[in-house]
Amino acid sequence: LPLIKYKNRNDWLNKINKWKNDYPFKYDKDNKNIYSQDVLVELNKQIKDKSNYLFTTGVGNHQMFAAQFIDFEYPKSLITSGSMGVMGFGLPAAIGVAIGNRNKTVIDIDGDGSFLMTLSDLKTACQYNLKNLKILILNNKTLGMVDIWEKLFYENRITATDNRYAPNFDDVAKSFGIKSLRCDEKSELSETINEFLNTEGPILCDISTIHTPCFPLVAPGKSLNDMYLWNSNIKIDNNSIPPS
Secondary structure (H helix, E strand, O other): OOOOOOOHHHHHHHHHHHHHOOOOOOOOOOOOOOOHHHHHHHHHHOOOOOOHHEEEEEOOHHHHHHHHHOOOOOOOOOOOOOOOOOOOOOHHHHHHHHHHHHOOOEEEEEEEEHHHHHHHHHHOOOOHHOEEEEEEEEEEEEEEHHHHHHHHHOOOOOOOOOOOOOHHHHHHHHHOOEEEOOOEOHHHHHHHHHHOOOOOOOOOEEEEEOOOOOOOOOOOOOOOOOOOOOOOOOOOOOOHOOOO
């Protein structure tokens, strides 16, 4: 087939690069608490050769964080549910990707809410002995994206977003006969990620994270040129955010 010739788009690309420089992805962080972004920054740092990795996600803030803080260097390396996103997509998608790509490591970057939807598929991961499958749960004990929207746009009317009564995913994985890790302390994050990456799968890693918004954020009915940025002057009622 002949090569497709594209028009020169230097002006547009330069504009995008300027935006990236002027408005980089930022987040609140400290020396004590684990933020979801911290986990992904550490994961991204420890993966030296992305050509050997494929990623899936569930649906929610963890999905947005993954797109922001993992450097995707190769096409078709992020398998995610866009548009009318389906919660629970991450694990079954990762299983399919792992079966179809036995020579690559597949990481499901998931949220506790999404993972709850399809965790029964751990049985399939175990049944097929998917040694190249890894499941990373960013566990803030809430449906993070929905909860933040309820606080910002729906007068703090909170409905069914509290996941504090979900099971211990570490124990759930073990009950399926799957290796598992757990991290609750920021000082242990780097070591935990290292062990996660260097342990043959299937393996699950449950990391307790702080519930935090994902910026930039577009309000319902608004356009892309009217978005909230990290430094936007917005107020979120944290009193109703469940403790991590």
